[in-house]
């Protein structure tokens with residue numbers, strides 16, 4: 001799947017977002033090196049802090065299906081004019097499994113920027129930090 005296709009797939013997930021509180025849908029699509037793709041959307045909760053972001057939805061789907069060290073690219077998209085930058089919690093959880101992950105971060109006009117997780121989370125705290 002091309003970068004463009006991964007971003008467009010993430011856009012299809014905006015319709016699945018459950019966002020009665022923020023009205024801010026986010027979509028994600030995580031590609032593994034074997035070509036498997038896991039999608040995600042944000043799922044909010046009346047207890048606001050229990051909300052799950054789109055990126056973490058995709059990540060947890062992948063890990064729970066046996067993927068772990070093979071994440072290649074993650075598309076994150078939103079309906080806003082600014083790029084839909086992953087929040088700190090998502091950056092941290094992605095870093096656990098994939099410090100060298102490539103991200104495709106899009107805005108509502110479907111333009112996207114391509115960058116690495118290391119750029120978004122320099123000097124991250126990960127499993128090796130516990131050695």
Ligand SMILES: O=c1ccn([C@H]2C[C@H](O)[C@@H](CO)O2)c(=O)[nH]1
Pocket residue numbers: 019022024025026041042043044051052053054055085086087088090
């Ligand atoms: O990295 C992020 C940041 C925010 N959101 C969601 C959470 C919430 O439902 C809405 C507004 O914060 O956007 C994500 O899905 N991913």
Ligand SMILES: [Zn+2]
Pocket residue numbers: 053054055056086087088089090091
């Ligand atoms: Zn997040």
